[in-house]
C-alpha cells in the first residue's frame with residue numbers, strides 16, 4: 289500500500305448555492321419583500337459578527353450564469369454550526385423566494401507534501417492561520433470540486449509518496465507564481481461530499497482564474513490525475529449590493 293499523505297484539518301466549510309425565485313419575488317407585496325430583505329440582512333449581520341470574533345467566516349458572491357444566483361460560503365468550527373446556519377436560512381422569510389441549487393460540504397485541509405521533517409506544523413503560526421482563514425474580500429470567487437484520478441494506468445492513490453510529493457511541488461510552484469493575484473482555499477471532502485476536494489479561488493481580476501487553471505492543466509498532477517466538476521464564478525456582494533440586486 290502506498291503511504292497516505294497526512295492531512296491537517298481546520299474549519300468546516302459549507303458552500304450554499306441558491307437561486308432567487310424571481311417570479312415569486314416580483315409578485316410579492318413591497319412590505320413582504322422589505323421584511324424578507326431585512327431578515328436576510330440580519331442573518332448576514334450575525335454571520336459577519338461571527339467572523340469579527342474569529343469563530344468562522346463568510347464569503348457572499350453573486351454567481352454569473354444560470355447555475356445559481358448566490359453563493360454563501362460559510363466556515364465554522366463544527367458541522368453542527370453549518371447545519372444550524374442552513375436551517376436558519378431555510379426558516380427565514382427570504383427562503384420562500386429562493387431555491388436550493390447546489391451545496392458542498394468539506395473541511396479546510398492542508399497536506400504534508402510540503403511539510404518540513406521534524407517540524408510540528410501546528411506550531412507554525414502561518415499554518416494554523418491557513419486552517420482557520422478569514423475569507424478574502426476579493427472582487428471575484430471561483431469554485432469547483434475535483435478528484436484525483438483512480439484508473440488502472442493513472443492511479444494517484446497507488447503512486448509512491450515521493451512521486452506525489454514531486455508533482456505537488458511543481459503544482460505549488462505554479463500556484464506561488466500567482467501570489468498576490470489569486471488566493472486558494474483547498475477543502476477536503478472525502479467522506480463528506482461527492483468529490484474529493486473543493487477548490488475555492490479568490491481574485492480581484494477574474495481573468496487570473498482562467499490563467500491559473502489553464503496553466504495548471506499542463507502540469508502533470510492536473511493534466512494526468514485531475515478530474516473536475518462544474519465551475520461556478522461570481523462577483524462579490526456587499527450587503528448594499530445584495531439589497532440593490534433584490535430591489536432592482
Ligand code: VOV
Pocket residue numbers: 293397398399400401402434436456459460462463464466470471472474485487489500501504505510514
Ligand atoms: C493559487 C495558487 C495555489 C497554490 C499556491 C497552491 C499550492 C498548493 C500546495 C503547496 C499544496 C500542497 C500542500 C497543501 O497545502 O495541501 C496544494 C494542495 C492542493 N492543491 Fe493547490 N495551490 C494553488 C491553486 C490550486 C488550484 C487552482 C487547484 C485546482 C487544480 C486545477 O488544476 O485546477 C489546486 C488543487 C489542490 C489540491 C486538490 C490540493 C490537495 C492535493 C492532495 O493530494 O492533497 N490548487 N496546493
